[in-house]
Amino acid sequence: MAIINKTFSSTEEVSKHLTEGEATFYHTSKTSTVVPYEILERALGAIDKDVVVGDLSVIRPEMSLDAHKNLVVRGAVTWKDAKEFCLSNGREIGTSPTEELAGVLAGLATSCTGERAFGFGTLRNQVVSCKFLDHEGKEYDLFRDKKLVELPFLNDSKELFDEYGTTYKNYSLYKNAPFPRMESETDLMIGTEGQLGVITEATLETTPAADVIYLFLMLPKWEEDDRLHLEVFEAVQNLRNKVYAVELIDENSLQVLPIEERPAVGKDLIFLEINSAYFEELYENFLSKLDMPEEDIFEIASQKCRELRMKIPRLTFEQNSRMGVTKKGTDVQVSRENFKDLLAYYRKFSELGIPYNLFGHFGDAHLHFNFMPKSEEESICQKKLEGLYEAVRTWNGSPFAEHGIGIIKQKFIHSYLEEIHFKMFKLLKSKLDPKNVLFPQGFMTMGERS
Numbered sequence: 435m436a437i438i439n440k441t442f443s444s445t446e447e448v449s450k451h452l453t454e455g456e457a458t459f460y461h462t463s464k465t466s467t468v469v470p471y472e473i474l475e476r477a478l479g480a481i482d483k484d485v486v487v488g489d490l491s492v493i494r495p496e497m498s499l500d501a502h503k504n505l506v507v508r509g510a511v512t513w514k515d516a517k518e519f520c521l522s523n524g525r526e527i528g529t530s531p532t533e534e535l536a537g538v539l540a541g542l543a544t545s546c547t548g549e550r551a552f553g554f555g556t557l558r559n560q561v562v563s564c565k566f567l568d569h570e571g572k573e574y575d576l577f578r579d580k581k582l583v584e585l586p587f588l589n590d591s592k593e594l595f596d597e598y599g600t601t602y603k604n605y606s607l608y609k610n611a612p613f614p615r616m617e618s619e620t621d622l623m624i625g626t627e628g629q630l631g632v633i634t635e636a637t638l639e640t641t642p643a644a645d646v647i648y649l650f651l652m653l654p655k656w657e658e659d660d661r662l663h664l665e666v667f668e669a670v671q672n673l674r675n676k677v678y679a680v681e682l683i684d685e686n687s688l689q690v691l692p693i694e695e696r697p698a699v700g701k702d703l704i705f706l707e708i709n710s711a712y713f714e715e716l717y718e719n720f721l722s723k724l725d726m727p728e729e730d731i732f733e734i735a736s737q738k739c740r741e742l743r744m745k746i747p748r749l750t751f752e753q754n755s756r757m758g759v760t761k762k763g764t765d766v767q768v769s770r771e772n773f774k775d776l777l778a779y780y781r782k783f784s785e786l787g788i789p790y791n792l793f794g795h796f797g798d799a800h801l802h803f804n805f806m807p808k809s810e811e812e813s814i815c816q817k818k819l820e821g822l823y824e825a826v827r828t829w830n831g832s833p834f835a836e837h838g839i840g841i842i843k844q845k846f847i848h849s850y851l852e853e854i855h856f857k858m859f860k861l862l863k864s865k866l867d868p869k870n871v872l873f874p875q876g877f878m879t880m881g882e883r884s
């Protein structure tokens with residue numbers, strides 16, 4: 435079996451390729467952390483036929499605003515492009531993954547989220563409609579306001595959809611459940627990681643651009659004292675329409691930055707993106723009431739804040755590569771009630787003597803804990819992570835709330851899935867990809883392989 439690389443420069447070329455029926459893994463910007471791009475040949479190698487790796491990243495990007503001021507995206511548009519285009523038209527989008535060079539259409543495939551999910555909710559709910567190419571290269575439209583089960587080829591499976599939907603309800607408050615939603619037509623493409631079609635276009639809601647302020651709070655290191663962290667966490671829960679993002683960057687995360695670029699030394703940081711129209715109200719009712727000195731709360735310019743957010747995961751990755759270390763990280767989101775338990779669990783990780791850091795979407799109880807182990811420490815980290823996923827399951831939390839399952843997380847997701855989920859995946863694959871040519875090794879065929 436071999437990998438055959440193909441680059442597509444237009445949607446028409448992708449459509450033509452699909453008519454040829456070759457098993458293909460399509461990618462856009464290759465920033466997924468759950469697809470091992472550096473060893474793709476091995477990762478896709480479990481099947482006994484050639485696999486095409488199809489590059490969609492040079493398809494001409496097109497953007498426009500429709501009559502409702504929704505953003506229409508076609509081709510290889512990145513989140514950075516989309517954000518800049520909207521701002522230049524006085525609008526903004528509600529999704530902002532930290533990696534801005536990732537593709538918007540790929541973002542549907544991974545059901546990507548980001549810091550603004552705190553204030554704006556998930557991308558899933560912002561996608562008004564989308565288009566995709568099916569396994570024979572035909573383009574179809576999907577609409578958020580239409581029920582998926584009412585599509586003609588699915589409407590004899592109502593019971594299956596009802597039962598599946600019931601299991602989804604346990605996770606409806608999370609950004610992403612351990613399995614895709616499957617309520618609206620658009621759900622077919624959201625979080626299914628390219629296993630049911632190639633997404634060619636998306637229409638996303640936008641809102642009028644608002645003036646925002648970025649505030650940083652300096653706190654003690656969470657491992658030593660998390661009381662202030664938890665106070666902030668509780669206080670922001672009812673402020674989602676005024677505070678758009680609440681992110682944590684712990685002291686360890688800051689250490690990848692050159693010392694002169696660190697906004698705080700020996701402390702954790704929580705940053706808040708605040709709609710400036712509410713600043714005074716928030717200061718009076720929330721910030722001034724926190725048990726911390728006023729000088730530990732300071733404003734930072736938006737560009738600087740953005741750079742900082744992007745640099746930390748990137749520099750962490752680079753530092754690990756330099757040292758020949760494989761990051762072992764989490765993408766866990768838990769309920770408000772279990773957030774204290776999650777921090778306590780991570781505290782136990784911090785005591786192992788293996789380098790680590792903690793950052794992420796604090797306000798949503800969704801934090802990335804990253805072990806940076808030497809190769810001889812990898813197996814202990816793996817064991818510890820297995821224990822964590824078990825605990826998250828008992829808390830009814832979501833193990834992979836943002837980065838998806840891809841290939842790397844398949845072994846961990848198994849225990850979260852029941853027969854009904856595999857039945858749904860099988861039905862959808864049989865209807866939309868009967869020859870299993872779309873990302874054949876994805877999670878939807880796990881049931882067939884185990």
Ligand SMILES: Cc1cc2nc3c(=O)[nH]c(=O)nc-3n(C[C@H](O)[C@H](O)[C@H](O)COP(=O)(O)OP(=O)(O)OC[C@H]3O[C@@H](n4cnc5c(N)ncnc54)[C@H](O)[C@@H]3O)c2cc1C
Nearest residue numbers: 461462463464465466531532536537540543546547628633
């Ligand atoms: C530093 C860093 C920070 C990150 N921060 C975030 C974050 O805040 N939030 C977040 O959600 N993720 C984050 N990620 C993960 C990653 O950026 C997202 O998963 C992103 O959506 C992947 O986009 P991509 O263009 O790189 O996709 P790729 O890696 O190219 O592909 C990812 C998946 O999407 C499928 N796919 C790609 N294009 C299409 C298409 N047109 N049609 C159908 N399927 C397609 C692929 O088959 C694959 O399964 C981060 C990653 C890094 C490295």
